[in-house]
Amino acid sequence: MPFTSDFKTQLISASDRLFSLLDRFQQVRALVVGDLTVDEFVTGQVERLSREAPVLILRHESTRQVPGGGANAVYNLAALGGQVKAVGLVGKDAQGQALRQIFEAAQIDTMGILVDGDRPTVTKTRISGHARQSVTQQIVRVDRKSDALPQVDLQHQLADYIRQQLDQVDVVVCSDYGDGTLTAPVIQAALEHPLSVVDTQVDLHRYPGATIFTPNLPEAEQAAGYAIATPERLQQAGRELLQVTQAQYMLITRGEEGMSLFAPEDSAQTIPAFNRTDVFDVTGAGDTVAAALALALALGATPWEGALLGNLAASIVVRQFGTATTTTDELRVALQDLLTAL
Ligand SMILES: Nc1ncnc2c1ncn2[C@@H]1O[C@H](COP(=O)(O)OP(=O)(O)OP(=O)(O)O)[C@@H](O)[C@H]1O
Numbered sequence: 001m002p003f004t005s006d007f008k009t010q011l012i013s014a015s016d017r018l019f020s021l022l023d024r025f026q027q028v029r030a031l032v033v034g035d036l037t038v039d040e041f042v043t044g045q046v047e048r049l050s051r052e053a054p055v056l057i058l059r060h061e062s063t064r065q066v067p068g069g070g071a072n073a074v075y076n077l078a079a080l081g082g083q084v085k086a087v088g089l090v091g092k093d094a095q096g097q098a099l100r101q102i103f104e105a106a107q108i109d110t111m112g113i114l115v116d117g118d119r120p121t122v123t124k125t126r127i128s129g130h131a132r133q134s135v136t137q138q139i140v141r142v143d144r145k146s147d148a149l150p151q152v153d154l155q156h157q158l159a160d161y162i163r164q165q166l167d168q169v170d171v172v173v174c175s176d177y178g179d180g181t182l183t184a185p186v187i188q189a190a191l192e193h194p195l196s197v198v199d200t201q202v203d204l205h206r207y208p209g210a211t212i213f214t215p216n217l218p219e220a221e222q223a224a225g226y227a228i229a230t231p232e233r234l235q236q237a238g239r240e241l242l243q244v245t246q247a248q249y250m251l252i253t254r255g256e257e258g259m260s261l262f263a264p265e266d267s268a269q270t271i272p273a274f275n276r277t278d279v280f281d282v283t284g285a286g287d288t289v290a291a292a293l294a295l296a297l298a299l300g301a302t303p304w305e306g307a308l309l310g311n312l313a314a315s316i317v318v319r320q321f322g323t324a325t326t327t328t329d330e331l332r333v334a335l336q337d338l339l340t341a342l
């Protein structure tokens, strides 16, 4: 891998600390406030053509539900060993119940998940079919969501719950997919915690004074208002976004280019992607970055150490189809492999 000698030196001298951080991930108590989504995969075998319309008829085989969006951030934190309290909204529907069950099976505290009677659980259903002996392919996706915001009293209930929890958690993560959970009162309550990690697809400026943001490149471009096509533009965007948000750090994740960390006084530090060859599906890699970063920062890691562990965790989940999680055991192996390959 094309690592600079500076990067190698930095990694070697941090290696003991990085292993020790991984050993302590399970001590961290995290509150994750997110737009909770269910990713649903419905699969069937093609039986025949319908007589009602020129469409396929599938014989249902399986329905699989996995946490998506902010729920994937929650799930990633728990898989990494963190003690997680989830905060968000689900509808009065089967998907909301399924998500609660998935979380409870993973020892995630769901007391902060409130039922919103006016809006459905955000659900993205992929319907896929296959003929007798052929590959399965997606035919259509059906999304369930509301464009309305939650009622004001529900926003305040979320904010109240968050405030009750603040002194019992080491870090707050906001995972904002623009689906309406993170309204102004909710954000204000979340940011009262001294350590906050914000991963938002929209409107970074709504989170003034958060500790660190983790926008991906398109999100950073959107927030900056220009394309980030050169190293100069990247530096400029990092600086400007720090100013706009009043954040202590800005971590721009750059897909196959890895990530760049910005702090107000320092020059940017770039961490290359660790795995560029066995990449199958990058969906949700950003949630994994935010999860590992949050756990590390809660343990007193430097932002560079947190970013490095986030990058390492992402290098593992991009090998798997769909949103995925990883564990500290896998991270230890990956870290050892990385050091050996230097
Ligand atoms: N094509 C790729 N090759 C190697 N590593 C990748 C690739 N895409 C993503 N990664 C790893 O995942 C990290 C986060 O990816 P990315 O910037 O795409 O996040 P994201 O768009 O927020 O993801 P999502 O919103 O789907 O969770 C990167 O910093 C990198 O470590």
Ligand SMILES: [Mg+2]
Pocket: 199, 216, 286, 287
């Ligand atoms: Mg993202």
